[in-house]
Amino acid sequence: MDLRAFLVTLLMAWPAAQAKQIFSNQGTLKGWGGTQTEHKGEIKEVSDVFYDKAPALVMTQTYDASYTGRYHSEVRVLNAYKHGDTRFYGFAFRLPPDWQFDPAQSYDLAQFIAPFDKCDSYMPSTMFWSEGSKLFTRLKSGSVCDQKTKELPLDVTLTAGKWHKVVIQARWASNSTGYIRLWFDGKQVLNVQDVATTVSEDVPFQFRVGLYANGWHDDKGMKGTQGFRQVFYDKIAIATTMDEADPDRW
Numbered sequence: 001m002d003l004r005a006f007l008v009t010l011l012m013a014w015p016a017a018q019a020k021q022i023f024s025n026q027g028t029l030k031g032w033g034g035t036q037t038e039h040k041g042e043i044k045e046v047s048d049v050f051y052d053k054a055p056a057l058v059m060t061q062t063y064d065a066s067y068t069g070r071y072h073s074e075v076r077v078l079n080a081y082k083h084g085d086t087r088f089y090g091f092a093f094r095l096p097p098d099w100q101f102d103p104a105q106s107y108d109l110a111q112f113i114a115p116f117d118k119c120d121s122y123m124p125s126t127m128f129w130s131e132g133s134k135l136f137t138r139l140k141s142g143s144v145c146d147q148k149t150k151e152l153p154l155d156v157t158l159t160a161g162k163w164h165k166v167v168i169q170a171r172w173a174s175n176s177t178g179y180i181r182l183w184f185d186g187k188q189v190l191n192v193q194d195v196a197t198t199v200s201e202d203v204p205f206q207f208r209v210g211l212y213a214n215g216w217h218d219d220k221g222m223k224g225t226q227g228f229r230q231v232f233y234d235k236i237a238i239a240t241t242m243d244e245a246d247p248d249r250w
C-alpha cells in the first residue's frame with residue numbers, strides 16, 4: 001500500500017476507532033455484572049421471542065400474598081455512570097400480549113442504582129417504569145440522606161405484545177450542568193436540560209434492566225388479577241454515541 005492509500009484507509013477507520021460501545025448484550029445470560037431474582041423471580045434465555053435474532057431474555061415475577069419482600073428480576077451492568085459521564089443507554093423490551101394494564105400499579109422496567117452505607121442500602125436514581133399503559137422516568141438529586149425526586153411523565157403509550165425501543169441519554173451531574181433525554185420507539189419524548197441528574201455522592205451507579213414489580217411491595221399488595229408477570233429484553237447497550245446504543249443500529 002502506498003502512503004496515500006494508507007492515509008485514506010486510516011482516515012476512513014478514524015470515526016469507528018473513536019466511538020466504542022461500553023457494554024452490549026444481545027439477549028443472553030452471559031456477560032452481566034450480576035443478576036438478582038427475589039422470591040419466585042426468574043431470568044431465562046428464550047429463542048421464540050426476540051428483537052432481531054434469538055435469543056432474548058425474559059424476566060418473570062410471581063406475586064405471593066404471604067411474602068413481604070421486594071420483587072426484583074434484573075440483570076445489571078456495573079460502573080454504568082459516575083459524575084461527569086455523558087452516555088447513551090439503549091434497550092428493547094416487550095410485554096406479553098396478555099399483559100394486564102389496569103388497574104394502574106407501578107412496574108419498574110429499568111433503573112440506575114447504587115449501594116450506600118448510610119441512609120439507604122441501595123438507592124435508585126433514575127428509574128423507567130409503567131403505570132397502566134403510561135410510562136414515566138424520574139430524576140433524583142440532593143444526597144442519599146436528603147433525596148429530592150422529580151417525576152417525569154412520558155407522553156407515550158405502552159403496547160402489549162410489541163417490542164418497544166428505549167434510548168436514554170444523560171449527562172450525570174449533581175449541580176445544574178446535567179441533562180436527560182429519552183427516545184421511545186425512535187421519537188424523542190424527553191429533553192430536560194441544565195438540571196441535577198444525580199445525587200452529590202459520586203459513587204459508581206449500576207444500570208439494570210428487568211422486571212421489578214415494585215408496586216406489589218410498595219403498595220403492600222397486588223392490584224388486578226395478574227400475579228404472574230413477564231417482560232422480554234433484548235439489545236441492551238451503553239455507549240458514547242446514539243448509533244451504538246440504538247437497538248436498530250448495531
Ligand SMILES: *[C@@H]1O[C@H](CO)[C@@H](O)[C@H](O)[C@H]1NC(C)=O
Nearest residue numbers: 083084172173174175176177
Ligand atoms: C458540575 O458537575 C460536573 C460533573 O460532576 C463537573 O464536571 C463540573 O466541574 C461542575 N461544575 C461546577 C461549576 O461545579
